[in-house]
Each structure stands twice: as structure tokens, then as C-alpha cells.
Amino acid sequence: MLIREVDRSTDACILNSLDTSFTSDFIYCVAPGKDSLELRLRPTSSQIEKRFPLDLSQPVWDQGFVAIEEDNLCGFIATRYEPWNRRLAIVHFYVDLQHRCRGIGRRLLMQAIECSRRTGAQTAWVETSNLNHPGILAYQHLGFALCGFDLTLYQGTPSEGEFAVYLARPIAE
Numbered sequence: 001m002l003i004r005e006v007d008r009s010t011d012a013c014i015l016n017s018l019d020t021s022f023t024s025d026f027i028y029c030v031a032p033g034k035d036s037l038e039l040r041l042r043p044t045s046s047q048i049e050k051r052f053p054l055d056l057s058q059p060v061w062d063q064g065f066v067a068i069e070e071d072n073l074c075g076f077i078a079t080r081y082e083p084w085n086r087r088l089a090i091v092h093f094y095v096d097l098q099h100r101c102r103g104i105g106r107r108l109l110m111q112a113i114e115c116s117r118r119t120g121a122q123t124a125w126v127e128t129s130n131l132n133h134p135g136i137l138a139y140q141h142l143g144f145a146l147c148g149f150d151l152t153l154y155q156g157t158p159s160e161g162e163f164a165v166y167l168a169r170p171i172a173e
Contacts, residue, residue: 006064019097
């Protein structure tokens with residue numbers, strides 16, 4: 001397995017071949033309380049299938065890595081450093097469907113974190129959809145914890161009706 005920096009011009013075509021799809025039988029819902037909102041995991045009435053589109057121009061990112069095995073692209077991570085709060089924001093993080101659960105995501109994340117230490121990053125942070133239960137489980141397995149949600153982020157987008165779930169993890173020295 002080779003982890004290397006992404007080349008935006010030559011890797012664009014193969015990045016679009018990544019299978020970013022997932023299926024889930026669970027979603028996160030928000031339950032209002034008297035003075036609170038609570039995130040709750042609920043089973044779905046039917047299995048959800050979704051594929052995240054990979055738009056390499058949005059959102060903006062400044063660092064990216066790909067995982068290659070036997071000349072096949074297996075995964076991709078792209079990040080940006082936000083200096084005001086010393087955050088490594090993960091803007092793309094995908095492991096091809098047939099290569100999941102083999103440690104590729106962990107290796108990509110560790111490469112991104114190692115590089116971000118040089119910039120002073122203290123926290124790794126990521127956003128995903130409330131429908132992406134498998135992704136949230138993977139992030140938790142990688143040391144992330146739920147830290148918030150935004151019910152309005154996807155309004156007026158193709159993901160209308162979903163909401164953003166945020167996860168974060170400390171970047172240890």
C-alpha cells in the first residue's frame with residue numbers, strides 16, 4: 001500500500017472512479033426537549049443507499065493524499081488547515097467500497113494528521129450527513145466523537161432534508 005500526495009491534475013480522473021456509496025439501516029434524528037435538542041439513532045423503515053458526489057473544487061482544500069494498491073486507487077483524504085482555531089478540517093475522506101475495513105482510512109488519516117502537526121493543528125474535525133451511519137461509526141472507530149449538528153447546512157442543496165453531523169478528535173503530540 002502506497003500513500004502519496006494527491007496530484008490534482010493527473011489524479012482527478014481516477015478520484016472520480018472511487019465508489020463513495022454506502023447503505024444504512026439507521027439514521028440520526030433530532031429530538032427536541034424543553035430546553036435542548038438531542039441527537040438520537042433510529043432504525044429506518046427501509047434501507048438507505050447514497051453516493052457522495054466528489055467535487056474536487058468544493059469545498060476548498062490545501063492538502064490531499066491518496067492510497068494506491070497494485071495500481072488501484074483505494075482511498076482519498078483532503079484537508080485544510082484553519083489557523084484561527086488550529087483545526088484540521090477534513091473536507092473529503094473516502095475509501096473505495098471494496099477496500100473498506102482494511103485500515104486504509106486509518107493510514108490516510110494518520111498521514112494527514114502527521115502533516116498537520118507541522119502547522120500547529122490541535123483538533124481534527126469532520127462533517128457528514130445524518131444518513132451516513134456507517135461513516136459515523138468509522139469516524140468513531142478512528143477516535144472521533146460526536147460534537148454537534150447543523151439542521152440548516154444542506155437547505156437548498158441536493159441533500160435537502162438531511163442535516164450535518166460534526167465529529168472531532170484531538171491531535172495528540
